[in-house]
Amino acid sequence: GENVEQHPSTLSVQEGDSAVIKCTYSDSASNYFPWYKQELGKRPQLIIDIRSNVGEKKDQRIAVTLNKTAKHFSLHITETQPEDSAVYFCAASMRGDYKLSFGAGTTVTVRA
């Protein structure tokens, strides 16, 4: 099955700075890569996703980039704010599989 590795496990940034989380995947057949955000005590929620036919996608202060050759993808958060503090999970899914394999998560803390 698919194996997704995520780094770093914890990330502390100053408010206003950028945060970057990186993930690698093992199966070249994977073609869908979402990112979920889980605030403390809450359920995970999808914040952005990308398919393998594009290299980058942006939504306001967040962006995801994909390198299919290297089999890695990254989440970029710019101008971080206190409400960005949460656990972020990357995931991958193979075409037609409809099952997500998740990374171990990154705890992001934004310092005021």
Add this chain to the structure above:
Amino acid sequence: DADVTQTPRNRITKTGKRIMLECSQTKGHDRMYWYRQDPGLGLRLIYYSFDVKDINKGEISDGYSVSRQAQAKFSLSLESAIPNQTALYFCATSAGTEKLFFGSGTQLSVL
């Protein structure tokens, strides 16, 4: 609002006991999933079901069983609970795409 509801929210049980976690949804989605979350391990798939007559094992199904009673209901059972099954359990649904909608979670402690 259409939602995914899990019961109970918290459960403390003893080793060897049988327990059931329940999930119901009003989203009208066909696909339902059970994941467990452990610190440092992320979310791992236990079982999934794409319709009422379809049950599939995930990556960590040992020690668990499921029942899809209706399109809207998907329950997870631990036949004989053990301490390493202490975790946060999430039910999730999807509508035929990869996008998952998670329930509010059940925190299970096995003593």
